[in-house]
Amino acid sequence: MGDKEIRVPKQKRSIEKKQRIKNAAIKLMSEKGYHSTSSNEIAKEAGVSIGTFYSYYKDKKDLYKELVADIYNVVISPMNMNEESEEGSASSPFDNLDNLSIEETVYLYIETVFKGHEYETAFQREIASLSEQSDEFREIEMVHKKGLTQMFISVLSAYKDELKIKDLKTASYLILTTVEAAVHDTMFHNGGKNKKAVIRELTAMIVNYLFTE
Amino acid sequence: MGDKEIRVPKQKRSIEKKQRIKNAAIKLMSEKGYHSTSSNEIAKEAGVSIGTFYSYYKDKKDLYKELVADIYNVVISPMNMNEESEEGSASSPFDNLDNLSIEETVYLYIETVFKGHEYETAFQREIASLSEQSDEFREIEMVHKKGLTQMFISVLSAYKDELKIKDLKTASYLILTTVEAAVHDTMFHNGGKNKKAVIRELTAMIVNYLFTE
Amino acid sequence: MGDKEIRVPKQKRSIEKKQRIKNAAIKLMSEKGYHSTSSNEIAKEAGVSIGTFYSYYKDKKDLYKELVADIYNVVISPMNMNEESEEGSASSPFDNLDNLSIEETVYLYIETVFKGHEYETAFQREIASLSEQSDEFREIEMVHKKGLTQMFISVLSAYKDELKIKDLKTASYLILTTVEAAVHDTMFHNGGKNKKAVIRELTAMIVNYLFTE
Amino acid sequence: MGDKEIRVPKQKRSIEKKQRIKNAAIKLMSEKGYHSTSSNEIAKEAGVSIGTFYSYYKDKKDLYKELVADIYNVVISPMNMNEESEEGSASSPFDNLDNLSIEETVYLYIETVFKGHEYETAFQREIASLSEQSDEFREIEMVHKKGLTQMFISVLSAYKDELKIKDLKTASYLILTTVEAAVHDTMFHNGGKNKKAVIRELTAMIVNYLFTE
């Protein structure tokens, strides 16, 4: 009782409509931020009535959650190695590491993270912002980010024997945080200007760290 | 027209009152974030009328600016090396680097950044969030952060001859970003749990990066 | 940003509601003046939520503009001579001056101005007040008043040959100002008490002025 | 009890202070209108504390009343014939009408009204505005204006035998209203541009009206 009925669209028309809402939300939130984008505006931008909006989403936060999930699906899935995506999955760049040197692998990883940040950059920046703002938003993000962490640890494990570091857990954490931050800052605050140099130096730093005594 | 007169308190009572407003704001914004904290709430929490609030601050953003400035004064000033503070200034930990090894210096730097993050941790997290959110807020933060960057580069320059890196600019950028991110994440999102390990590994990574071929 | 969407009501229900707002505004502003009437009060008096108020009007001034326009439509349109109103227009009293003596024409004009002041007298008084108060409000009124001036000059021109005055421009200005002021004062400040005598004497004064050497 | 004690300044210093408040009020209200001028602003402009303001005036309206009284003292007193002003009264232009023709007298009267409007024009315009706005303000003005009316009727009575009009009361009313309106409009809304022509035509109109059959 009281629990509003949220429609799960199955029909093509409905799915399309939902997508229009999401596109509108991403566009507006990228431009003006989550707090300054009103649901009425999103509905209007999507060419949908506000009533329809609320038949698809419980509230604005509900829509936001779905947007974050979508972003992470797009951004993370191409990095996943052994996972079978539902439909004709494109292969991950990490599917076959055997042919690559350690340096090449790290390089590839960083490049992949960069690629992820190139998709809906402004909106991802907004996600990052909201994640900081409240644990509630942060949790939404974390659920999806965990997959990425897991994947990186797998990659690292493949080179386990050659590693010179002892505290693997802290090292992973550090590297993930470092790469994320460097890429984030380069893309969101510096407009990707010195991307190449950052990739090079970052690779050097991490490889050095992992394999030098 | 308008140009509201903002009172600059000189009397002890007034300064105290302004401080109460700032404390209330930090408390509430730490808990609920900038956007979800209303000026009326802040005034009430401070035990002050809303009119008084607006006699000290032009608006909520004006108060925020002062809070950021205060934070950075507390956080950065102890790191400044050669600056003479007005009154009996406590000495900076970087005043005398001659006796320290490179490793010790980097270690000290990281530790100092950690210390900075221990003060009003939750509010600093909110600052970080708003900086992401809009360039306007970002600029407020940047004004104060610049000092920190400058200082680090000075420190690095002291070891110039021994450095093995070529691209000094990117390297500084990377290290600053990295340290900031790692400390930030450790303090804000992990509650400082593995602080010691992070300091150790971070130091290792950076020293390796700077001095290994 | 902002550019609030103002609803233009097409449905009967909505038009009715907008009218209720206007009636409420006229009532309250007549009683207490523009500045002392708040938008919340207007909404309440109209039996409408404040949100609805702001969906029809950008702000209080926007509503005021519409009220002035409405008043002038009601007051001026019956005086217009050759204009074809859109729907089954009632004929103007000045449509056929041929049968009237000069004295009768002036008398008719004054009477018509009086009639105009009988509609929403108190609110017209408020309009007059605001026009004095600021040029911004004055301009709002002037836009609509211009039509009245034009019309009077046309009427006067019809008797051009018989006029004994030299400075036609100043004369028109004087007469318009005079009639307006006398009618205004009689209606707004004396409650229309000696209306008949004023019409008689005013006619005498003007006719004398126009045609006596 | 509760009735705040309003000081009536006797000391030179106090009178001076009160005058500073009045000057400030006239200046600000002329520029921005009564409603948009705050008491705090007036106090500041006068170089006086807000507390002092409220020790001289019960409230803003009280100050306004005094300003209106002052204006009318300055504007009307020079027209008064037989009244003895308190201190070394300057003589009225109407003191000796015996030497003047009727036309000259009317001309003189109109010119005098014009002169009155030249003093603190902008503020008088504001007075006119507020008088329209509410009966309360209107009464404040009327108290002082009545003197002017009385005086004019006296002047008119001096020519009683030559007048051709029957309804003397309505005629006086009409002429006063007319002159006031024409002067007001010429000064307040047309910046006094065609003042000369207005005086000439107005005189002609009134003289004609009074003495032509």
Add this chain to the structure above:
DNA sequence: AATGAATGAGCCTTCATTCAT
């Protein structure tokens, strides 16, 4: 007498959300 910090009612406005059609 004078000060001016402090008050708080009340104004304008926005926007997430509901619900009758």
Add this chain to the structure above:
DNA sequence: TATGAATGAAGGCTCATTCAT
């Protein structure tokens, strides 16, 4: 299903007025 008019709580801010010093 879809619509969008309507709601009203809540936020930001002003200013006439008081009162402790």
